[in-house]
Amino acid sequence: MATIIPFRAVRPTRDKVSLVAARSYQSYTLEQLEARLRDNPFSFLHIVNPGYKYDKVISGQERYNLVRNRYLEFKEDHIFVQDAQPNYYIYKIVDRDRQEFNGIVAAASALDYEKDTIKKHEDTIEPREVVFKDYLKTVGFNAEPVLLTYPDNTIIAEVIEATQTERAEFEFTTTYRDTHYLWKVSDAATVAKIREEFKAMPTIYIADGHHRSSSSFLLYKDEKERNPNHKGDESYNFFMAYLIPESDLKIHEFNRIVKDLNGLTKEEFLIELDTIYRIENRGNMPYKPTQKHHFSMYLDGEFYSLYLRKTGYTIETSLDALDAQILYKTILQPILGIEDLRDDARIAYVNGKKDVINVKSSIDSGSYAVGFGMVPVDIEEIKQIANEGLKMPPKSTFIEPKLRSGVTIYEF
Template identity: 70%
Template sequence: MAKIHPFKAVRPTRDKVSLVASRSYQSYTQSEREARLDYNPFSFLHIVNPGYRYHKEISGKERYGLVRNRYLEFKEDGTFVQDESPCFYIYRVVNREKRVFTGIVAAASTEDYKNNVIKKHEDTIEYREQIFKDYLKTVGFNAEPVLLTYPDSDVISNILKKYTNTRAEFEFTTTYRDTHYLWLVEDQNDIKAIQDEFTQMEAIYIADGHHRSASSYLLSEDCENDASVKESYQSFMSYLIPESELCISEFNRLVKDLNGLSKEQFLLKLDQMYRIENRGHEWYKPSKKHHFSMYLDGEFYSLYLRKTHYNFTNSLSELDTHILYITILKPILGITDLRNDDRIDYGYDKHNVIEMKNRIDSGEFAVGFGLVPVNVDEMKRISDEGLVMPPKSTYIEPKLRSGVTIYEF
């Protein structure tokens, strides 16, 4: 039984939303960030990078306090205004490939997170949880929703269609050529119908934002016995999207060396677990589970797992990112820490085969592996069994802009 709630979002005014909205801070190159900070005084980047006006990097608690100050300045200047009544927010993204994502921005329950009604498929790192918890407690808002996915529902779909056939409150196109739309759901009957439909769901799943949800839960635990704290700490902003609209892409793996092996020795070791076919200069991408592509020394290879040599014991053992780790990365190439070993790197998107080839041809890396994307059912099975995917198993879309809806504590 999943619980979601409407909330009073703090939002940019309609005339400034396209100027305020930003991608995540880390996704910009330094030159891109500086251009936006220099020439766009309304960018949300000014809030999350408050030291820019002083031409210095500021970190830790000092930064948190300045982020809070910049946020309050945006409110004082009238760039941000809070809605008068709690709403659900229908958010649609139409990307440059004309793929459409339509979901609901709502407050999800930290109690549901605690009780595994909101299910996880990734491990989180404790120190990152603590850092972001302290950040949230100081700044008093959350501007980037956790991406959750739910089973497709005709009831919810019909309500969304009713609103998306009307004029949007916000409509803006980014330099990425993605178009973003926002509608407000203020009608109490529609709000109740959406909530009632979610109470029929046994579970909803985190698609992206494991650290943000974990930190929000820790914050709610900190504030549980403090009578002065608002109920808003018991929830976190989420973007709920039906499973059928979730888009999952693969992360390819690149490794800097062959762990002291010659090319011939490496291929012989691979042959123990894989049927190998040299594809020469033919561009090759795998199309089936347990099939992998490999680029090595100017040539593409297809690798087919020898299933008679491998034991499938649970959902994790069937996951291609885990299979690659267990059969190649760890035993042959000596990669034991997928998060922190600087010998391995990751790449995603439809052009990544080109980038992988270029980075290997340049000598930066020695070998690269391509995989078939994880699907929603695999992700759910991992979560249902209480298992954890290897890092960088999924690149999930849509990616929302920060600063379009803000959840205030």
């Protein structure tokens, strides 16, 4: 039984939203970040990068305090205004490839996260959880929703479709040619209908945002312990989420590139692979796999197809059957000596939305020695792994949509 409730979002004014909305801070290069901070005084990046005002790199608690100050300034200047009553927010994205995503921005329950009603499929790193929890506690808001997904639901789909016949509160296009739309849902009967439909769902799944959701859960635990009059309806009991139906998710793979062959020659490396894979040299024509347990490899100017030998690998769980796990257990760990997929500097990742040529270029430049590609996972694999309480390897999925920060803000 999922508790998904409306909330009073803090939002940019209609005339400023296109200027405020920003991608995730980490997604910008230093040059891009500098240009946006220099040329756009309304960008949400000014809030999360408060040191720019003082031409100084600021970190830790000092930065958190200044983020809070910049946020309050945006409210004082009426760049941000809080809605008078709780709403659900229908949010639609049409990207440059004409892919369309339709969902609902709402508040999800930290208790549901604890009870595993909200299911996870990725491990989180505790120090990162604590850092972001401390950040949330100081700044008092969350501006980037966790992406949750739910089974396709006819009634919710009808509500979304009917709402979108009205004029949108927001409609703006980014420099990346993605168009964003937002509608408020405040009608009591419609709000109740949405809430009841989610309440009837036994589970929903995190698609993207495991660290954000786990940090929000830690904040909830801290605040609950500190509040002797805790009732369960305080704002810290919830976190902001964007919920979309499973059919709307777009899941890409992450390709792997490795700096060296762990002391092996090319010939020695291929012989090691031959033990567990059928190998075919595809020459210099780009190759991408089309089936599970098939991989592409780019090495020394040539593409190869790798087909897993059925007798050389045992599958006992849904995690064992995951291609990212197979690649790790058969090549990355035993042959290339990569134990820690998160922190080993010898491995990097290229999201599968980018062309296979990106992998080729990294190898051809000499920065990396070998690259591997696979087919994307599907939603059923994600759900099965989550249902079994297992965790995927890092960078197993690159999932869309990606929302902009600062369009809807949840205050604690």
